[in-house]
Amino acid sequence: MTRPSTSPPGLADNYGRVATDLRVSLTDRCNLRCTYCMPEEGLEWLAKPELLTDDEVVRLVSVAVTHLGVDEIRFTGGEPLLRRGIVGIVSRTTQLRPRPQVSLTTNGIGLARQAEALREAGLDRVNVSLDTVRADTFEQMTRRDRLKDVLAGLEAAQRVGLTPVKVNAVLMRGVNDDQAGELLQFCLDHGYELRFIEQMPLDAQHGWSRDTMITADEILEMLGEQFGLEPVDAATRGSAPAESFTVRGGPATVGIIASVTRPFCGDCDRVRLTADGQVRDCLFARTESDLRTALRAGAPDAELADRWRRAMRGKLPGHGIADPSFLQPARPMSAIGG
Ligand code: SAM
Ligand code: SF4
Numbered sequence: 408m409t410r411p412s413t414s415p416p417g418l419a420d421n422y423g424r425v426a427t428d429l430r431v432s433l434t435d436r437c438n439l440r441c442t443y444c445m446p447e448e449g450l451e452w453l454a455k456p457e458l459l460t461d462d463e464v465v466r467l468v469s470v471a472v473t474h475l476g477v478d479e480i481r482f483t484g485g486e487p488l489l490r491r492g493i494v495g496i497v498s499r500t501t502q503l504r505p506r507p508q509v510s511l512t513t514n515g516i517g518l519a520r521q522a523e524a525l526r527e528a529g530l531d532r533v534n535v536s537l538d539t540v541r542a543d544t545f546e547q548m549t550r551r552d553r554l555k556d557v558l559a560g561l562e563a564a565q566r567v568g569l570t571p572v573k574v575n576a577v578l579m580r581g582v583n584d585d586q587a588g589e590l591l592q593f594c595l596d597h598g599y600e601l602r603f604i605e606q607m608p609l610d611a612q613h614g615w616s617r618d619t620m621i622t623a624d625e626i627l628e629m630l631g632e633q634f635g636l637e638p639v640d641a642a643t644r645g646s647a648p649a650e651s652f653t654v655r656g657g658p659a660t661v662g663i664i665a666s667v668t669r670p671f672c673g674d675c676d677r678v679r680l681t682a683d684g685q686v687r688d689c690l691f692a693r694t695e696s697d698l699r700t701a702l703r704a705g706a707p708d709a710e711l712a713d714r715w716r717r718a719m720r721g722k723l724p725g726h727g728i729a730d731p732s733f734l735q736p737a738r739p740m741s742a743i744g745g
Contacts, residue, residue, distance in 0.1 A: 417476040418678055418715065420688070420722035426678035428479040429471050431464065432744025433490035434682050439514050440550040441538075443577055445611050445741050447550055453742070457683045461492035463702055465499045467680060467711065472503045474712035477678075483512040483744045485682070494524045501529025510534065512575070512745065516553055518560030526567040533564045534573040534602075539583045540593045548582060561599060573600045578621040587629050595659050602649045602662035608728065609690065611739035617728075623650070623665035636661065672725040679744050686715055688722035690743060693736055 418426040435453050437445065459467070471477035480500055487493060488511075501509050508531050515535040522533075537557055539545050545554040564572045574594050578584045587603070594601035603626050608615035630636055639651040639660060648671055649662030672689075679687040684699025696718030698711060706714075727733050736743070 418471075418719045420719050422673075422722070422724050424673075424675055424722070425476070426676055426688070426719060427477055428481070428677045429468070429477045430481045430483055430677060430679045430744050431468060432484050432680065432682045432742070433464070433482055433487040433493060433496070434458070434485040435742040436489050437484065437486040437514070437741055438489065438516055438551070439486070439553065441536075441577075442548055442550070442582075443579060443606050443610050443615070445739060450611055450739065450741065453683050459682060459684045459699060459702075461496055463684065463699070464496055466702065467684065467698060468500050469503055470708050470711045470715065471678075471680075472500075472505065472507050474708055475715060477507065478505065479508045479510075481510045481512060485741050485744075486514055486516070487511055488513050488517040488521060494521065494528050497525055497530050498528035508532075512536070513560070514549075515557035515560030515564075517556070519556070519563040522560070522563035522567045522569060526569055530569060532571065532573070533569045534575050535561050535564065535599075536575045536577075537561070537590070538576045538578070539586050540590060541586065544583050544586065548579070561597070565598065571600045572598070573602060576601060576603050577606050578603060578626065579606065580619050580621055584621050584625075584629075587626060588633055591630060591634060591654075591661055594661075595654060600660065600662070602664055604664045605667045607666055607690070607740070608733075608735050609740035609743070609745070611741070613735060615735075617667070620667065622668045623663045624668065626663055627652075630661070634661070666726075667728055670725060670728070678719065681738070681742065681744060686718040687738075687743060688719050689726060690740070690745070691726040691728070691736055692723075693734065694721065 440447055468480055497509060509529060510532040511530060512534045538548050542554045546552050561572060576590055578587060591601050605623060606615060606620045635655040636652040639653055648664045651660045651662050653660050685695035685697055687695050698714060701711060701714055
């Protein structure tokens with residue numbers, strides 16, 4: 408099949424990177440309140456008219472896939488399973504040609520109920536966020552008593568073949584940092600692939616501090632000896648954000664996404680679309696490019712693709728968390744689409 412001609416093709420920035428991996432936020436709402444993400448009372452949610460409709464989401468995803476060379480789509484949020492049309496959106500996305508890889512990042516609540524339909528819609532994989540397997544710590548971190556639902560969601564994902572099932576975990580000092588080994592053992596026992604994500608300054612409450620975050624080095628020190636961790640050849644990493652380590656000679660692995668202490672911005676191939684139709688070239692970007700207005704004004708695909716390409720040219724070489732001048736973006740992680 409020939410790709411429609413575009414000039415220049417793809418989402419290139421001024422530093423030689425080309426974005427092919429699109430993260431699409433389907434909602435900014437959530438049914439958990441993870442302390443590293445949002446405050447107890449939640450946030451001021453986007454109003455319905457601001458949100459892209461299901462048709463609008465699919466239209467923009469289709470522009471990305473058929474005009475801009477995007478070959479991977481990940482639906483996220485907020486909590487993407489709260490989006491009523493999610494199965495239809497996934498189904499229409501997997502029917503695009505060239506067929507993109509389609510995955511979902513979710514907190515797992517409601518996955519037990521929806522896993523089968525999502526699989527039938529063509530979903531390839533899921534990442535489920537789980538920071539602890541202890542009910543009391545789960546409630547402390549998410550402010551909700553929903554551990555059982557998450558565990559049921561993980562099991563359902565495995566059962567219907569949304570594999571490899573990946574688990575994302577954030578460690579917080581004095582909260583769950585003593586449970587890293589327990590969580591890894593749980594994932595090994597169940598055949599889930601665990602990845603620790605360094606806590607980033609993206610919480611709505613601005614509570615992040617470099618001095619208290621748990622670093623990749625600390626995680627390796629905690630787990631290295633007990634689990635016989637050995638780095639997987641860096642050459643196989645490509646643009647993947649996780650550094651991988653085999654557990655006791657393999658084949659099981661554990662990943663560490665060290666966005667703060669070992670940034671991988673030079674290899675970044677990501678671009679993001681918010682639930683209200685704004686392109687963000689980086690999680691930490693302080694500017695966005697509006698596609699929704701042009702879309703609603705009836706712009707043809709070629710114009711939307713041009714706007715999207717232009718939006719990428721301003722992508723900065725790095726997130727600059729280490730710079731004294733670093734400023735957290737106005738949108739928190741839950742509204743960007745993590
Ligand atoms: N609600 C879904 C979930 O939790 O998987 C999807 C959205 S959530 C924003 C995506 C991922 O971002 C989750 O794995 C979550 O743990 C992670 N996350 C949220 N806030 C973070 C922070 N401040 N630092 C690092 N990771 C964070
Ligand atoms: Fe919700 Fe995900 Fe944020 Fe937790 S990390 S509050 S599950 S959006």
